[in-house]
Amino acid sequence: MESNAVLLESKSSPINLLNEMHQLRLLGHLCDVTVSVEYQGVRAEFVAHKAVLAATSKFFKEVFLNEKGMDGPRTNVFLNEVQVADFASFLEFVYTAKVEVEEDRVQRMLEIAEKLKCLDLSETCFQLKKQMLESVLLELQNFSESQNSEEESSTQPSILLESKAAAVAEADQADCPLDPPDSPADRPSNRVSPEMPATKPKEK
Numbered sequence: 051m052e053s054n055a056v057l058l059e060s061k062s063s064p065i066n067l068l069n070e071m072h073q074l075r076l077l078g079h080l081c082d083v084t085v086s087v088e089y090q091g092v093r094a095e096f097v098a099h100k101a102v103l104a105a106t107s108k109f110f111k112e113v114f115l116n117e118k119g120m121d122g123p124r125t126n127v128f129l130n131e132v133q134v135a136d137f138a139s140f141l142e143f144v145y146t147a148k149v150e151v152e153e154d155r156v157q158r159m160l161e162i163a164e165k166l167k168c169l170d171l172s173e174t175c176f177q178l179k180k181q182m183l184e185s186v187l188l189e190l191q192n193f194s195e196s197q198n199s200e201e202e203s204s205t206q207p208s209i210l211l212e213s214k215a216a217a218v219a220e221a222d223q224a225d226c227p228l229d230p231p232d233s234p235a236d237r238p239s240n241r242v243s244p245e246m247p248a249t250k251p252k253e254k
Contacts, residue, residue, distance in 0.1 A: 071102055072145040083114075083125045087137045094134040096141055100125065106144040108167035136162050143171050153182065 074080055081097035103110035113127060129137065136158050143149040147170070151159055156175055163171035 068146055071099065075099065075102075075141075075145055081124070083127060085127045085129060085137070087129045087132050087134050089131060089133045092134050094138075096137065097124075098141060102144060106168055106170065108169075110166065132162060132165065133158070140166065140168070140171065143174075144168065156182070 075098055078097055081099055083098050083100050083103065085096045085098060085103075087094050087096065100110070100114050104114050105111075110127070114125070117125060136155070139149045139151055139155075139159060140162055149159075156178055160172060160175035160179070163169075163175055
């Protein structure tokens with residue numbers, strides 16, 4: 051009687067594999083490629099494993115698959131127009147799947163990812179740039195909203211004052227209504243008001 055197949059899967063194995071390969075690279079063990087990087091007179095050499103570079107970068111995969119013969123025990127690859135710090139960060143990323151860089155270097159890391167055809171790094175940089183852009187837009191939106199609320203609070207007192215002044219004017223008009231035009235006060239009369247003394251006739 052056949053037994054059912056079961057899946058044996060390790061969640062930690064990929065991480066452990068990367069960590070072990072990273073340690074081997076740092077110690078220089080089993081490395082079979084040297085990458086020489088030069089940019090504006092600054093030059094550095096990095097040792098690595100072909101299999102790791104080929105698995106993470108289509109650029110290196112093409113180089114290693116198309117090489118005619120070995121120069122010796124270790125292959126040499128030369129890279130121009132790539133900054134030393136950027137390639138060091140690239141190597142750390144392909145061996146650990148993470149790297150910490152300054153915000154202003156994210157664009158450069160995206161460029162090196164495209165140059166070396168490293169899809170994982172390219173997608174990671176793209177997502178990070180998107181998050182940074184969304185964060186900036188959110189800050190601008192919050193700033194704009196706070197400015198609008200400040201402007202509204204500063205204009206509110208003047209609106210209240212204007213409405214109070216209008217209310218006071220209406221109240222004054224209600225207390226002291228204007229005399230209608232045909233009221234007795236407006237009619238001409240020959241009567242002398244009690245306050246005004248009667249004028250004496252002129253003597254001849």
